[in-house]
Amino acid sequence: MLLDTLYRVARPALFAMDAETAHERTFHAMGVARLVAEGARLRPDPLLARRVGGLTFAGPLGLGAGLDKNGVAVRTWDALGFGAIELGTVTGQAQPGNDRPRLFRLVEERALINRMGFNNLGAAALAGQLRALREAGHWPKHAPVGANLGKSKAVPNEEAVGDYLVSLAALRGLADYFVVNVSSPNTPGLRALQEKEPLERLLGAVIPAAAGTPVFLKLAPDLPDEALVEAVDVAVAAGCAGILATNTTLSRPGTTGRLDQAGGLSGAPLAPLARAKIAVVVGAAAGRVPVVGVGGVATADDVLALLRLGCAATQLYTAFIYGGPTLPSKIHAELLERARAAGSLDALVGG
Numbered sequence: 001m002l003l004d005t006l007y008r009v010a011r012p013a014l015f016a017m018d019a020e021t022a023h024e025r026t027f028h029a030m031g032v033a034r035l036v037a038e039g040a041r042l043r044p045d046p047l048l049a050r051r052v053g054g055l056t057f058a059g060p061l062g063l064g065a066g067l068d069k070n071g072v073a074v075r076t077w078d079a080l081g082f083g084a085i086e087l088g089t090v091t092g093q094a095q096p097g098n099d100r101p102r103l104f105r106l107v108e109e110r111a112l113i114n115r116m117g118f119n120n121l122g123a124a125a126l127a128g129q130l131r132a133l134r135e136a137g138h139w140p141k142h143a144p145v146g147a148n149l150g151k152s153k154a155v156p157n158e159e160a161v162g163d164y165l166v167s168l169a170a171l172r173g174l175a176d177y178f179v180v181n182v183s184s185p186n187t188p189g190l191r192a193l194q195e196k197e198p199l200e201r202l203l204g205a206v207i208p209a210a211a212g213t214p215v216f217l218k219l220a221p222d223l224p225d226e227a228l229v230e231a232v233d234v235a236v237a238a239g240c241a242g243i244l245a246t247n248t249t250l251s252r253p254g255t256t257g258r259l260d261q262a263g264g265l266s267g268a269p270l271a272p273l274a275r276a277k278i279a280v281v282v283g284a285a286a287g288r289v290p291v292v293g294v295g296g297v298a299t300a301d302d303v304l305a306l307l308r309l310g311c312a313a314t315q316l317y318t319a320f321i322y323g324g325p326t327l328p329s330k331i332h333a334e335l336l337e338r339a340r341a342a343g344s345l346d347a348l349v350g351g
């Protein structure tokens with residue numbers, strides 16, 4: 001298929017570049033990718049739809065946050081067949097992020113290390129993108145679009161709530177769901193907001209301000225199990241629609257050590273740790289709220305393993321960089337074939 005050919009041809013040149021430069025170049029081609037993808041009809045079959053926290057995801061595999069921080073390629077993600085599309089992280093203020101280089105490939109490990117530090121144009125700019133999509137009638141018909149919110153670096157933790165509320169005020173009524181991100185490792189102090197009292201204060205302010213739009217909480221894989229359980233309890237009590245687990249890890253499981261850089265590790269080496277932490281989160285949620293599993297997902301078997309663990313849906317980021325633009329639709333196609341053979345996706349998951 002044409003997109004695969006384009007990716008195969010472009011990949012050696014892209015992988016010869018600094019990882020972030022390659023990312024930026026690829027974004028210039030997003031319009032073309034969308035047109036090709038539209039022609040190829042890659043959106044998930046209705047048999048794959050999943051109910052997640054009051055929303056219907058078009059399929060069990062969504063786009064994880066961070067790939068499209070400013071929401072510039074929503075129509076392309078939709079056309080490529082993601083079941084849900086998470087944009088951001090955006091912060092209350094526009095900010096440049098950390099110094100470059102800040103994104104590194106570990107090709108043999110099919111992993112990335114990043115210390116981007118929430119480079120983004122700010123919540124108001126994302127709101128502008130989403131409003132324009134809605135007004136032009138280009139909002140995805142089946143894949144919900146979420147906005148992942150973080151804290152501006154210049155704002156101290158004591159004033160974090162206000163910064164999240166600035167983002168919410170800009171984006172209210174525009175996103176299909178929100179994610180409170182307190183789990184990225186590259187904003188100093190951010191992960192302290194996962195602790196009980198700050199988290200209660202934050203969610204206690206954000207959820208009412210979201211005015212009925214579902215709010216998810218995204219957690220880190222580096223939290224001890226007891227802290228994860230506590231965070232899930234706080235989220236449920238506050239009225240969160242669901243939990244996303246996990247973000248990147250500061251630990252270095254399963255890497256060769258050929259390249260080490262400060263930052264969060266994602267991709268294949270994260271999978272076992274993420275899976276163990278997702279199991280803890282699913283157990284703590286105990287069916288009270290859905291869990292979206294993320295971390296090292298790269299195949300239909302990975303998606304199925306997380307659904308069988310009790311996740312309502314999954315996301316990926318890093319595997320997309322290594323697998324290319326047709327990966328989400330290929331994973332959904334394989335799941336569809338197996339779901340049809342089993343009678344339904346639920347039957348496949350149950351079996």
Ligand SMILES: Cc1cc2nc3c(=O)[nH]c(=O)nc-3n(C[C@H](O)[C@H](O)[C@H](O)COP(=O)(O)O)c2cc1C
Pocket residue numbers: 064065066067069088089103112114116118148181184218246247248265266267268270294295296297315316317318319
């Ligand atoms: C370069 C890069 C940037 C990321 N930026 C964000 C972000 O802004 N907000 C967020 O919640 N997660 C961010 N993530 C984490 C991913 O959404 C995901 O949780 C993590 O990478 C694990 O999934 P994966 O192994 O499929 O990549 C980022 C990941 C990468 C690799």
